[in-house]
Amino acid sequence: MTGVFDMQGFTIPASAAPFAPPAGWRALSPEYDPWDPIRSLQQYGRHELTSVELTVTHLCNMRCEHCAVGDSLTMTEAPHIPLDLLFRRLDEVEHLETISLTGGEPTLREETVRNILLPILKYARARGVRSQLNSNVTLDYERYERIAPFLDVMHISFNYTEAEDFHRVGFARSGNKIRYEAVEKLYERMMDNARKLSEGGLFVSAESMINFRTHGKIALIHRLIDEMGCKRHEVHPMYPSSFASDLPVISRDQMREAVTSLLNERNPDIWMLFGTLPFFACSENPEEHRLVKRLAAETNVTVRNDPDGRNRVNVNIFSGDVYVTDFAAIPSFGNVKDEKLDDVFARWREHPMQQAVNCHCPGAGCCGPNLLVSDMYYRDTDFRNRRALP
């Protein structure tokens, strides 16, 4: 094969798009999703830590009304822990397969891009670990262009059908009124950036939430995501955490109807990834059970079990604190200054909160509900007494 060596020494075919992954790396696909905890559960016979999420900033240029970490956003950044310590802790994670970088908006400061994002992404490439960056991609294209050659998944949020939605939703919690004209420019730049990154060969995955605003127009949102060239559309219920905790919650019926409309109207060439849905193979509700079966049978559709606390922990790179999710409600379980991540995870695995949703039906490929969703829709249900129905 003719090719060139990139900065990490990986061969890249001469014809490859600039942001394509290194030659020989397995493509991410419905058959290969290393973030799904069911894989490590199947491989090791119990939940193992294979995924680390790093909170790399508390700054953001937006203030979305549904932001699950909104209360932790700040106006100035604290000093971060030494990257040497972080890399040592990552080195010690025996089964590490993925690293996710999240915020805030990780690309807001040029310094963060240069001193934090790029070194971590290069670490991941050198170790053969897959990476994801959660970004709103509303900033200058140049900063995404610098990151893209080292990144596996650019994960964006997209819950809009027009700039007015973006203005209403994305800046709802901004103290100062943000002018519509300025927001409209950001909206267009976000779409342009997503399009250009996709054209460059990057795996852009757009996430939408199903909530009181989007449940009736989720198929239209999907069409715009398709037009931006995204390779995957991720769909989750809204998590009732932080800024979102006071927003109206939709019923399971409304959620089911939204998922059904998406399945009916989706572009079948785009991978649809549903996460943390409140529908399970053990459901005795016939309509929900039918939907679960349909989701399992559709081509290019996957339902990902929730990684938080199953195969993933979150590390705050400013305090060193380790959480089972980046959402604020569950307190820290340890700190990388004192402990190995595998040891913190082992402690969490035995915790009553984790045990309460620790069910597994291998035939259904299911390992139980997400803690927040279970609290929202199944307060009186003990999943450990349930089994997948035929």
Ligand code: SF4
């Ligand atoms: S693993 Fe749990 S949630 Fe999933 S089908 Fe089985 S009992 Fe239900």
